[in-house]
Amino acid sequence: MRFVLVGQPNCGKSTLFNQVAGYKAETGNFSGTTVKFKETKVRVLGDIVELVDLPGTYSLLGTNPAERVVLDYLIDQRVDVVINLIDATHLSQGLLLTLELMELGRPIVLAINMMDEAVRQGITVDGEKLQELLGIPVMPMIASRGQGVRDTFRQAWNAAVGKEKPIPQPYSGEVEKAVQDIKDNLKKKVFPVSRRAIAIKLLEGDPDITDRVKKSDKTVGKKITSYLDSLCHSSTQQAVWMIAGERQKMAHALKDKASHQGESQLSLRDHLDDILLHPFFGYLFLVLIMALFFWAVYGIGNWLEEPLLSFFDGLTARLLSMLGSSGLLARLLAGTIQGIAGGIAIVLPYLVPFLIGLGLLEDIGYLTRIAFLTDALMHRMGLHGKAIVPFILGYGCSVPAIMSTRIMEDKRDRFLSAALVTMIPCAARLSVIFGLVSFYLGPWAALGVYFYNLVVIAAVAKVLTRFMPEDSPGLILEMPVYRMPTLRTVTAKAWFRIREFVVEAWPLLIAGSVLLALLNYFSVTQYLDLLFRPITWVLGLPSQVGTPLIFGIFRKELSMVMLAQALGTTDYATVLTAQQMLVFTVFVVFYIPCISTIVTIRNELGAKQMWFITGLSLLVAIIAALITRILFVVV
Amino acid sequence: MNLLNVVNGRWVVVKTFRGGRGMQRRLAQLGFLPGNRVRIIRSAPFHGPLLLEVEGREIVLGRGVAAHIIVEYL
Numbered sequence: 001m002r003f004v005l006v007g008q009p010n011c012g013k014s015t016l017f018n019q020v021a022g023y024k025a026e027t028g029n030f031s032g033t034t035v036k037f038k039e040t041k042v043r044v045l046g047d048i049v050e051l052v053d054l055p056g057t058y059s060l061l062g063t064n065p066a067e068r069v070v071l072d073y074l075i076d077q078r079v080d081v082v083i084n085l086i087d088a089t090h091l092s093q094g095l096l097l098t099l100e101l102m103e104l105g106r107p108i109v110l111a112i113n114m115m116d117e118a119v120r121q122g123i124t125v126d127g128e129k130l131q132e133l134l135g136i137p138v139m140p141m142i143a144s145r146g147q148g149v150r151d152t153f154r155q156a157w158n159a160a161v162g163k164e165k166p167i168p169q170p171y172s173g174e175v176e177k178a179v180q181d182i183k184d185n186l187k188k189k190v191f192p193v194s195r196r197a198i199a200i201k202l203l204e205g206d207p208d209i210t211d212r213v214k215k216s217d218k219t220v221g222k223k224i225t226s227y228l229d230s231l232c233h234s235s236t237q238q239a240v241w242m243i244a245g246e247r248q249k250m251a252h253a254l255k256d257k258a259s260h261q262g263e264s265q266l267s268l269r270d271h272l273d274d275i276l277l278h279p280f281f282g283y284l285f286l287v288l289i290m291a292l293f294f295w296a297v298y299g300i301g302n303w304l305e306e307p308l309l310s311f312f313d314g315l316t317a318r319l320l321s322m323l324g325s326s327g328l329l330a331r332l333l334a335g336t337i338q339g340i341a342g343g344i345a346i347v348l349p350y351l352v353p354f355l356i357g358l359g360l361l362e363d364i365g366y367l368t369r370i371a372f373l374t375d376a377l378m379h380r381m382g383l384h385g386k387a388i389v390p391f392i393l394g395y396g397c398s399v400p401a402i403m404s405t406r407i408m409e410d411k412r413d414r415f416l417s418a419a420l421v422t423m424i425p426c427a428a429r430l431s432v433i434f435g436l437v438s439f440y441l442g443p444w445a446a447l448g449v450y451f452y453n454l455v456v457i458a459a460v461a462k463v464l465t466r467f468m469p470e471d472s473p474g475l476i477l478e479m480p481v482y483r484m485p486t487l488r489t490v491t492a493k494a495w496f497r498i499r500e501f502v503v504e505a506w507p508l509l510i511a512g513s514v515l516l517a518l519l520n521y522f523s524v525t526q527y528l529d530l531l532f533r534p535i536t537w538v539l540g541l542p543s544q545v546g547t548p549l550i551f552g553i554f555r556k557e558l559s560m561v562m563l564a565q566a567l568g569t570t571d572y573a574t575v576l577t578a579q580q581m582l583v584f585t586v587f588v589v590f591y592i593p594c595i596s597t598i599v600t601i602r603n604e605l606g607a608k609q610m611w612f613i614t615g616l617s618l619l620v621a622i623i624a625a626l627i628t629r630i631l632f633v634v635v
Numbered sequence: 636m637n638l639l640n641v642v643n644g645r646w647v648v649v650k651t652f653r654g655g656r657g658m659q660r661r662l663a664q665l666g667f668l669p670g671n672r673v674r675i676i677r678s679a680p681f682h683g684p685l686l687l688e689v690e691g692r693e694i695v696l697g698r699g700v701a702a703h704i705i706v707e708y709l
Contacts, residue, residue, distance in 0.1 A: 061660050063664065092690070093692060241668065241669060245670070248668060277677060371695070375679060375683050375684045376679060376681035379697075384697060385684065385695075475700070476662070476700055479686060479693035479694065
């Protein structure tokens with residue numbers, strides 16, 4: 001049997017899914033995080049049931065790719081019962097989708113979530129009354145605490161076994177007549193859903209379904225056009241608005257009959273936006289919250305990194321002395337351990353607290369606020385407010401930053417922010433900036449590198465937007481109310497993202513590390529230096545830095561660590577001039593993203609985009625480093 | 636007039652939309668239907684987006700989008 005979860009964004013659907021599925025899905029307050037749908041197996045009344053979590057959708061109009069997935073799935077796939085989740089505090093908006101879902105003619109159970117939040121706002125919802133009015137099972141629920149979940153699934157099982165088809169609410173006058181007429185003209189059994197639903201979609205002008213119907217039956221096509229014309233003549237509005245208006249009327253009537261707004265108990269969090277979105281204090285808190293966030297992530301990461309690294313170093317040394325040689329086998333083993341250590345000691349100590357912190361900000365609802373506050377700034381770069389999220393993440397690690405571009409609907413916006421985000425110095429590049437520039441040239445020089453980095457990124461954005469003009473009209477998103485995050489959803493979401501790193505990027509890191517060990521063993525490094533010679537020559541760098549730069553593609557911090565081996569000393573000041581250090585660091589900050597990032601770009605955006613971004617970053621790195629070289633001479 | 640000309644806090648009613656069909660649908664499903672009441676709760680500084688209340692929800696619209704919604708005072 002297959003149960004399908006459908007609901008609007010921010011209705012708590014992913015929270016419900018995490019409650020029953022455990023560590024298998026991600027959730028968020030940022031509208032539309034779940035672009036791919038997720039599934040799991042659940043035991044209901046002794047039966048094993050497949051549960052599919054569809055992306056959040058406001059309606060079945062399919063206005064973006066994620067919403068299209070929902071509509072197509074509900075129309076074409078085998079669905080035994082729809083579990084429709086709505087937010088008790090936004091009852092009439094939620095019921096709009098319920099009414100649409102009922103039109104499909106599939107068994108349906110309505111779960112009213114966030115009953116606790118409704119009580120806080122003084123809203124009482126009469127579930128029994130609603131059940132009577134709609135003629136479908138209605139269950140109260142508090143998904144974050146798991147209340148009402150079991151009963152809802154049992155009710156869904158009963159509805160699926162009994163094949164209880166809902167009776168859709170009729171529209172009024174002209175619209176209902178048009179729906180009936182088109183329905184009677186449709187052939188039976190072309191779609192596995194009710195003909196009424198298809199008739200309504202045709203009137204709404206759904207392009208995909210119209211095409212499919214016209215292909216199977218030419219006479220119906222003409223009929224639809226004539227109906228659309230006559231409806232247009234009888235009213236100033238298009239049919240799609242008339243239908244939406246009808247549904248809204250019904251939803252309002254249902255809400256009025258089945259719920260009551262009493263005295264609300266407003267608390268501090270209802271006034272939080274007066275401070276956090278304030279034209280002055282809002283930005284002050286933004287900076288403070290972000291500073292706290294990074295301070296915590298770096299603190300935890302640093303604290304874990306050093307003991308873990310020394311543990312792995314010790315392990316390698318012991319293994320090598322046990323094998324008693326520096327032969328090929330020992331080198332390969334050391335390379336493997338280094339690859340594993342890179343994941344455990346360098347990436348995960350930062351990535352885990354980072355993702356948990358991000359999950360908290362997301363679930364509380366603050367990420368949307370950040371988008372609101374920074375939209376104006378991001379517009380200068382040809383992006384909109386949602387793009388700030390990957391930018392912030394980019395200072396930690398490019399991998400989650402690239403993943404987070406999913407929150408943008410537009411392909412162009414995703415590509416552009418991914419391309420720019422790879423140029424933001426991540427934690428690994430921070431170690432190069434600090435280890436080289438700050439250590440030898442002072443903290444102000446390091447700060448200068450960060451500032452220069454932002455200037456270059458803004459310039460690249462200007463150039464790219466010239467070729468890819470902004471075509472999306474701008475920011476459209478729902479501002480969720482502040483919510484208390486639950487441990488379960490935050491950890492489940494972090495785990496989901498960590499798993500992506502472990503499964504997809506880590507194996508490559510280990511393979512790269514082994515390959516490097518091999519290259520080192522056969523001492524082919526001078527040939528590798530040749531590969532980068534054109535670039536190192538232009539930038540006025542010693543040719544030996546070529547190999548560290550290639551190593552840096554595997555792990556950015558290696559470009560500094562390996563420098564010691566390549567130059568034969570750990571005191572870089574004796575072999576590199578201040579100018580060379582600065583030029584080298586600027587080049588490292590921009591050039592080719594690390595392997596993990598490259599793989600993530602391919603997975604998220606495609607191979608073509610991956611090659612483009614890689615090439616672009618190399619070009620930008622050469623130009624930016626060259627400018628640094630020239631500036632140094634002039635100044 | 637469009638939404639950008641509205642004074643913060645005053646209720647207005649949606650008359651019609653300009654712009655492409657795709658965007659009209661997206662706005663409609665967020666509650667911007669002709670006849671519905673809208674209010675600007677606050678606007679972000681530096682020519683930033685608007686935070687609007689419509690049908691009991693809080694929606695953020697960039698200025699480019701808000702300019703497409705034609706409204707009038709109640």
